Amino acid sequence: DAKTTQPNSMESNEEEPVHLPCNHSTISGTDYIHWYRQLPSQGPEYVIHGLTSNVNNRMASLAIAEDRKSSTLILHRATLRDAAVYYCILNQGGSEKLVFGKGTKLTVNP
Amino acid sequence: NAGVMQNPRHLVRRRGQEARLRCSPMKGHSHVYWYRQLPEEGLKFMVYLQKENIIDESGMPKERFSAEFPKEGPSILRIQQVVRGDSAAYFCASSVTGLEADTQYFGPGTRLTVL
Secondary structure (H helix, E strand, O other), X not given: OOXXXXXXXXXXXXXXXXXXXXXOOOOOOOOEEEEXXXXXXXXXXXXXXEOOOOEEOOOOEEXXXXXXXXXXXXXXXXXXXXXEEEEEEEEOOXXXXXXXOOXXXXXXXX | OOOOEEEOOXXXXXXXXXEEEEEEOOOOOOEEEEEEEOOXXXXXXXXXXXXXXXXXXXXXXXXXXXXXXXXXXXXXXXXXXXXXXXXXXXXXXXXXXXXOOOOOEEOOOEEEEEO
């Protein structure tokens, strides 16, 4: 399974932007980059995904490097509700399962 | 559109008993996935099913665990003769297709405690 590397933890202040990095140097051409998050005591929640181009939705933006070896999840204005573990996952072509790493634990300070 | 539903939310069993965990996918979704999260650990894939078929069970323990997704009704994850090490949160997810670009929607989980 393709591997991703994320910082163990990050901190942010409320209403400030947050940039969560992910390295995936062994990514292949057919791998989609997915981001999920897990709030305390809840199931994972889909955030965003992309293949090559940057993506925006109501929750976040995903910036993908030109060589696709890294990506950044951007929360434009962090709220206390955004405190969660964020997982960057490569979903390989032909593989349906999600392989979760340790993710980044985001703490949002009021 | 109701989300993925799992029941029970909490389940307590004694060692040696059976545990049955149920998952109702989102309406229109015919693909179901089960994941397990041991205490203080990440989520691990267990099994992927479509209606009446097991597609990938590479993450399932070889013994005591089984899963089904019948033509009618919810998907069931069954654990026979539970042991303390089975204590974990079990999450079910569903998707419209099984494609790598498809989003998986997760349920709230069943927290199994084995005494």
